[in-house]
Amino acid sequence: MGVFVLRAWAMTTLGVVVLGLVLTLELLDEEAFSPARYAVILLAVVLGVAFVRSRERLGLQGATSDLMLVDLRDRLVAHGRIPDLPEGWGVDSVVRSAYAEAFSGDFVVASHAPGSPLLEIVLVDVSGKGQEAGVRSLLLSGAFGGLLGAMPRDAFLPAANRYLLAQRWPEGFATAIHLAVRLDTGQFWVSTAGHPPAVHLHAGSGVIETVETPGGPALGVVVAPVFAVHEGVIQPGDTLMLYTDGLVESPGHDVELGIDRLMGEAERVVATRSGGADAVVAGVRAGEGDDRALILVHRT
Missing domain, CATH: 3.60.40.10 (PPM-type phosphatase domain)
Known part of the structure; x- marks a missing residue:
């Protein structure tokens, strides 16, 4: 959801919060994460932030940016x-x-x-x-x-x-x-x-x-x-x-x-x-x- 509605700074904050929660759960022994799960979560955060930043550099914001591309076409x-x-x-x-x-x-x-x-x-x-x-x-x-x-x-x-x-x-x-x-x-x-x-x-x-x-x-x-x-x-x-x-x-x-x-x-x-x-x-x-x-x- 963050990829479609958040700006770059908000998406970065969301990514940090997600990674912090994962680390906290691991340290408190509330949840055991395998290396593969760590890799998937980290990759999702990095790709999400990169995607939002690339759209922001083009001046496209959130889900409404798709409507602008449709309008241009x-x-x-x-x-x-x-x-x-x-x-x-x-x-x-x-x-x-x-x-x-x-x-x-x-x-x-x-x-x-x-x-x-x-x-x-x-x-x-x-x-x-x-x-x-x-x-x-x-x-x-x-x-x-x-x-x-x-x-x-x-x-x-x-x-x-x-x-x-x-x-x-x-x-x-x-x-x-x-x-x-x-x-x-x-x-x-x-x-x-x-x-x-x-x-x-x-x-x-x-x-x-x-x-x-x-x-x-x-x-x-x-x-x-x-x-x-x-x-x-x-x-x-x-x-x-x-x-x-x-x-x-x-x-x-x-x-x-x-x-x-x-x-x-x-x-x-x-x-x-x-x-x-x-x-x-x-x-x-x-x-x-x-x-x-x-x-x-x-x-x-």
């Missing part, structure tokens, strides 16, 4: 919530962390101002994975969410790059893909920063192809990078797919083969309307060792 998810879209458009997304950890290095940020025809979506893959990248993901998602929609679409990636450089993190890079879509005409613009290319599924011709964008470097690496823009149109029935490298990369295998496998699974699922983003991720069967994210932007 929920905020990260909320930043990626897709706004309500007009009839004829749909967005399906899924983000899965490595080994089902609470935090993921992949995150989504979206913006669609009421009355505006422009929808913007950014998919980011922070260096590292799982909890290792969770703190950086939370910070960047808040910052990128503030930038997105607050400036011209072609200024977003340069601004995100400047922000990341200013953090001076030892592993401060991230890859990103930025998509802007006019919901009235279907015209779209996509730019990448060290990120795998988007995929366009054409309903009319049945063709599925990668959106070849001369990608710029990852964010946080170069002071003044240039991010090329690919322009196209999402026709009725078309789908655009954004994803992170956790779905297409595997040790000892070519990334291009992974992209081909993802495209084949997307074509099977999306063309037949037998499922959405979850079904595509499940069909790819990527390993659990990396964070994975997928977004499907569909025009009906």
